[in-house]
Amino acid sequence: MSQDRSKSVAFVRRDMIEAAAPPLGQTGALKWARENLFSGWFNTILTLLSLYVIWYVLSGVLPWTLGGIWDAGSLGECREIRDARGLESAACWAVINERWLQILFGFYPTDDVLLATLFHGDALAAAGGVDEVFGGGMNATQRIEFVSAMKNELSNGLIFIFGYWRPLVALLLLVVAVAPILYSSLPRSLLVFSLAYPFVAFFLLWGGSIWLPVLVALGLLVTILIGRAVAGRFGMLGGSLAGILAFLVIFMNPLSFVGAAGLFPLLPHVLGALDGIMPWGLTAVSSDQFGGFMLAIIIGTSGIVLSLPLGIMLALGRQSSMPLIKWVCVSFIEVIRGVPLIVWLFTASLLLNYFLPPGTNFDLLLRVIIMVTLFASAYLAEVVRGGLAALPKGQYEAADSLGLDYWKSMRLIVLPQALKISIPGIVNTFIGLFKDTTLVVFIGLRDPLGLTNAIRATAEWNGIYWELYVFVGMLFFVFCFFMSRYSMYLEQRLRTDHR
């Protein structure tokens, strides 16, 4: 039959037709737009509405931003320029142009000696050289005049790089110190620098004698080494005791109550001797001169670094089978979490002196860092607890059946998995901590938002709001956005299950 048909049909195609291109509406941008923007009447309305919203917002914001005025001495000048150009609204970016150093660094002192030697050599020589100007030959008013005349000549960029080299170098080194922790592809030997970084940063930012951070670092090193050496011989307990004893001898004064005040500790004596022989150091800067975005970074970084171990310990304590430990951790976490950070900050500034031995009075910045750390660690503890609870019970039992003791099973089996699960929460807590550093403005520290008030209080910039808020908001956004993206990257990298 088939043969019959083949004879009866006039033409049979022997080769395949080339596949035709799909219809125009089924390819490329058109298809994408149809599927993603106009797939139904509701979607079309949404798209049109969104386009309108985007247009509405951009038509307001873009001319204001792009037509902004960068070169003016005051808000009044800005407005004159704006009217002269015939613009309806224009941002007065001149305030950022003029004051960005202040927003970044607050009233942190610039290195005037360096600036003068580098860029103002002639005038410096005319005034009698470094020793004459900065060494006490000139009186204070003259010196201030000299410095402000010099700064008026210099561009903000030069002052940024050379005047604020100390915080800048500290920030660069922070990046170096953090890099090996963030990216495991970097050599592990860099971690040594990460450990040393806190002391380097302290020296750069606060200045003073170089021997203080060096000796404190050495003291800690000696403490740990002694502890380890003894632990190798007499077990964990003996090691800890020896470590604590060494720490007390070096840093504290355990014999003060029997009147042997001069005997211990070692540190001040060595410090005094070294300072006498080699008086090396930088100009000391006191904490109340710190400010601006630098302050947010200092408080944020210290809080993050210190709160992670504390938070993990609290989470483990909350899971503990010992009722007392559990009870203490639970009440600490709940009390800290139940009260807003502002109240804790006010407590730190108003009340902390009541709880400390009479006569002690320490730095407000240090108090704030301690409070922020405690606050963040309570939140972290809850996040980590979630991770610990999410781990199957079999993992704990497997660790036990391998004969690992508590700390080993936590360190090798439980925590690596639990922390991996809780990465998003941990990073969110860090972001929250960093954002919360703005609250220190209420207890009198000069954070970026406090400085916007200070700038607005000057005659030139009275009445300026948006530009300053946009600038400060952008600074925070960049840092927080980086952190959240990094947490996504980390989640991807640590994902070991097969999906």
Next chain:
Amino acid sequence: MAEATDPPRETFRLSQLLYDARYRSMTIQVVAAILIMLLLVELVDNTVTNLAALGKDIRFGFLWTTAGYDINQQLIPFSSQDTHARAALVGILNTLLVAFLGCILATVIGVLAGVLRLSKNWIVARIMTFYVEAMRNTPLLIWILIVFAVMTEATPQPREFREGGSASMILWDSVAISNRGVYIPRPIWEAGSGIVVAVFVLSIIGIFVLRGIARKRQQATGQQLPVLRLSLLIFFLPTLVAYFIMGRPITLELPELGGFNFSGGVQIRNSFIALWLALSLYTSAFIAEIVRSGILAISKGQTEAAFALGIQPNRTMQLIILPQALRVIIPPLISQYLNLTKNSSLAIAVGYMDVRSTLGGITINQTGRELEGMLLLGIFYLITSLIISALMNLYNSSVKLKER
């Protein structure tokens, strides 16, 4: 026949306190208890010494003395002759007010943003991503200040509302947005208005009764009542009828411009609006993420199973997806409510008189009782938090997967 013997009786040695897991936890706890006691004793001792050195004591009697300051927003009557305790109460109510309204608005915006972020519409999803990221990565304080600046700097002055001025009232001349605040109409309750309100309350109870009847009927017979339409009818009809029968006892007093400011109506302060809006917008971004992850957490198989059973898409959402998603969504949602309540203490930035500004601010400054004031303030926040988390735990245990 082997004789069973007791295992050799162990004698207790002192070293067991350290090396025997049975006793070690006891040792650790005793040591910890001693250390904690020492710490507490030290703290109390320091506090007593320091207070004595300053000539102070710990007393709460200041709460019953005259406050002597005014509070610009009060839900209950308050004058400067009232006590500090009443000032604290006014502050507490203000805190709770902004927290309550903030939670509602944040939920509405957050759910909307979360659902839209999952939208198949590319532009809408991108806009919502931008919104969420912008809100979440910038400090709340900046948002509060920005909204406050919008309210005070970018809105017209009351005199602009005069004839020929550049501003005009919105919503049929009933609401005025000015830099002194937002003025809305004030309802005036005349005789007979109580009956209208009672009818309204009764009709709301009626709606719940109706839903119960409808559910029973569906379970018994399988027939569905048109619940939504009936509810709408019950919601509006009786109240409107009562309103007209009683001779329209509720009228609105519109804000009117008199002199340099508005008179009549209710003034809502800018500080309140700034705090409320900023808190809501900020928290809504977090809620959006919670809603999004909650919906994504329900596996696609659930939807497909429902479709395979022939359930319609909107019923699928209502009966299959939402009940399961809510179990994931509610706990973090409540903790966001908690955060919002605590963040309302940022009222200090705009001068809104919440409990921190009254009890923890002016009262402390006037009486010098910072220890007692901060203690009471902390206790208030702590109790609020504990109540909310207790409710959350109740809810959690009620929706927990029942494993049998």
